[in-house]
Amino acid sequence: MTDQYPLNHELAPPQANGELVFDDPWQMRVFGLARTLCEQGCFSWDDFRSELILAIGRWQGALDRSPWSYFDHFLDALLQVLSDKQMINEEELASRLAEYINRSHGHDH
Amino acid sequence: MSERSPQSIRAEALEALLIEKGFLKAEDVDDVIARYSERVGPLNGAQVVARAWTDKRFRDDLLRDGSAAVSPYQFEGGQVEKLVVVANTPAIHNVVVCTLCSCYPWALLGLPPKWYKDPEYRSRIVREPRKVISEMGFEVAAGKSIKVWDSSAEIRYLVLPEPPENLLQYDENELPGLVSRDGMIGVAER
Numbered sequence: 001m002t003d004q005y006p007l008n009h010e011l012a013p014p015q016a017n018g019e020l021v022f023d024d025p026w027q028m029r030v031f032g033l034a035r036t037l038c039e040q041g042c043f044s045w046d047d048f049r050s051e052l053i054l055a056i057g058r059w060q061g062a063l064d065r066s067p068w069s070y071f072d073h074f075l076d077a078l079l080q081v082l083s084d085k086q087m088i089n090e091e092e093l094a095s096r097l098a099e100y101i102n103r104s105h106g107h108d109h
Numbered sequence: 110m111s112e113r114s115p116q117s118i119r120a121e122a123l124e125a126l127l128i129e130k131g132f133l134k135a136e137d138v139d140d141v142i143a144r145y146s147e148r149v150g151p152l153n154g155a156q157v158v159a160r161a162w163t164d165k166r167f168r169d170d171l172l173r174d175g176s177a178a179v180s181p182y183q184f185e186g187g188q189v190e191k192l193v194v195v196a197n198t199p200a201i202h203n204v205v206v207c208t209l210c211s212c213y214p215w216a217l218l219g220l221p222p223k224w225y226k227d228p229e230y231r232s233r234i235v236r237e238p239r240k241v242i243s244e245m246g247f248e249v250a251a252g253k254s255i256k257v258w259d260s261s262a263e264i265r266y267l268v269l270p271e272p273p274e275n276l277l278q279y280d281e282n283e284l285p286g287l288v289s290r291d292g293m294i295g296v297a298e299r
Contacts, residue, residue: 026117032138033124088126096122
């Protein structure tokens with residue numbers, strides 16, 4: 001296999017007994033998004049990792065830190081890379097978010 | 110309906126935008142997730158098997174004392190106090206079960222699959238291994254005998270599948286990709 005995920009890296013996602021651990025389905029989805037885009041050549045894993053280091057660093061340096069959640073930082077890093085690569089911009093994401101938040105209750109997938 | 114977390118809505122919005130813009134398809138993401146769920150756990154074991162295929166001395170060490178041979182890898186996940194590796198040969202096919210509970214070499218294979226803990230597998234694989242393995246999609250050659258190894262809290266077994274016939278055609282890095290979790294339990298060829 002080529003381009004293996006750096007699972008022994010200190011920035012690797014949470015694992016137990018060698019398997020990835022996801023607390024919530026969206027985390028698995030975001031992990032899948034990042035790996036898919038990377039494998040398709042949209043960005044390099046180093047690009048992503050640099051943003052992840054920065055995102056975690058911001059959390060560490062914050063005075064009122066939220067509880068640790070690896071995938072919160074993972075998602076922040078992914079959004080930053082996508083914004084840097086001009087694949088997604090903040091406005092369109094914000095507008096889509098507003099649409100989803102305001103959609104009628106009872107909607108679910 | 111339970112309230113969804115803001116992060117899950119963000120993730121959903123992001124995926125929808127990426128799909129609409131043609132950067133990826135939902136099925137691509139499904140495939141990647143499936144690959145990691147299936148491969149990453151058993152990858153440790155697959156690396157050990159691949160090395161044993163190409164490194165005769167390591168293979169001998171592994172079969173003599175599995176725990177000692179894998180200890181330099183420092184796999185996390187514990188539970189391989191006493192690892193016994195059993196090699197498939199042209200004459201013998203090995204398969205592993207834990208009839209009492211679901212003892213399993215976690216550090217090498219990740220989390221045990223659901224069926225491994227199933228009472229049906231645990232009882233039937235001992236009585237009619239050939240039939241059970243066949244039902245799981247692999248036909249053990251008629252001339253081969255099947256040896257069933259019963260794990261315990263003290264001893265964990267790992268099957269060393271036979272290498273592919275065209276072993277030399279593969280790049281070393283490709284070999285772990287040929288080894289599946291099921292192959293290392295013994296319910297698949299490799």
